[in-house]
Amino acid sequence: MILDKIVKTKLESLEQTKELKPLDILLSEIPTDYSHRSFSNAIVLKDRLAIIAEIKKASPSKGIIKENFDPLKIAVEYEKNKVDAISVLTETTYFLGNNQFLTDAKTNTTVPVLRKDFIIDSYQIYEAKAINSDAILLIMAILTKEKLSAYINIATSIGLECLVEVHDIGELEVALECGAQIIGINNRNLNTFEVNIMNTEIIMEKIPKDIIVVSESGIKSNEDIKYLKDLGVNAALIGESLMAASSIEKKLQELREL
Numbered sequence: 001m002i003l004d005k006i007v008k009t010k011l012e013s014l015e016q017t018k019e020l021k022p023l024d025i026l027l028s029e030i031p032t033d034y035s036h037r038s039f040s041n042a043i044v045l046k047d048r049l050a051i052i053a054e055i056k057k058a059s060p061s062k063g064i065i066k067e068n069f070d071p072l073k074i075a076v077e078y079e080k081n082k083v084d085a086i087s088v089l090t091e092t093t094y095f096l097g098n099n100q101f102l103t104d105a106k107t108n109t110t111v112p113v114l115r116k117d118f119i120i121d122s123y124q125i126y127e128a129k130a131i132n133s134d135a136i137l138l139i140m141a142i143l144t145k146e147k148l149s150a151y152i153n154i155a156t157s158i159g160l161e162c163l164v165e166v167h168d169i170g171e172l173e174v175a176l177e178c179g180a181q182i183i184g185i186n187n188r189n190l191n192t193f194e195v196n197i198m199n200t201e202i203i204m205e206k207i208p209k210d211i212i213v214v215s216e217s218g219i220k221s222n223e224d225i226k227y228l229k230d231l232g233v234n235a236a237l238i239g240e241s242l243m244a245a246s247s248i249e250k251k252l253q254e255l256r257e258l
């Protein structure tokens, strides 16, 4: 199962990272000019669905998605085309991501930046702050209820917002009990890679009205965007279809077409 593999790899690399850079050193690296951009404000809009555009070179399901990958150029292009927030994959082995991609996106744009990674240790939350993130992804499928609760508290205490990702109603219930304010509904089954955008509709029905909802994965067309907007979803997180497009500008125009 891919998630187990990703978590195993993450545990191994974390051991090394912590040895090379203990927490006190990491904390001293939080930028002195760190300035928080509100992820939640950016993705709750009155008139339209917000777009969270992802910087994603590769994935376990597709392999390399973008050959000539220039993350800084992509971030600048996203901002030029008025995306509402940027998500950056920082996982190195399976997604070929990097922390630097996130720092570059934050320092070269004015939009909020989400760290998309597999967080299984509180160290990574402080690391997210040190690399200049505004928000982090917490994946219910790889956390216990106790860990999720603790991580939401740590993140909030250092001024990071949490997008809590769920894939089914059982996970949603736990996430809400832990105080999640922003729920990401993943349309991709992380074990089979099967994508079904209607997963958002099924889970959406059980989400209280005051919770912010992001639909994640497999969003490719203007019809998808209209469907999600009609469901009352706040934002769409889009990676692959933007990365695979020959023109990011044209793909964003096509997605937004009224």
Ligand SMILES: O=C(O)c1ccccc1NCC(=O)[C@H](O)[C@H](O)COP(=O)(O)O
Binding pocket: 002, 054, 056, 059, 060, 061, 062, 186, 188, 190, 193, 216, 217, 218, 219, 237, 238, 239, 240, 241
């Ligand atoms: O994208 C994958 O193949 C994948 C596999 C295993 C765990 C996570 C995975 N993706 C992470 C994401 O959540 C997506 O990058 C994100 O939702 C955007 O999805 P998409 O628009 O389909 O690239």
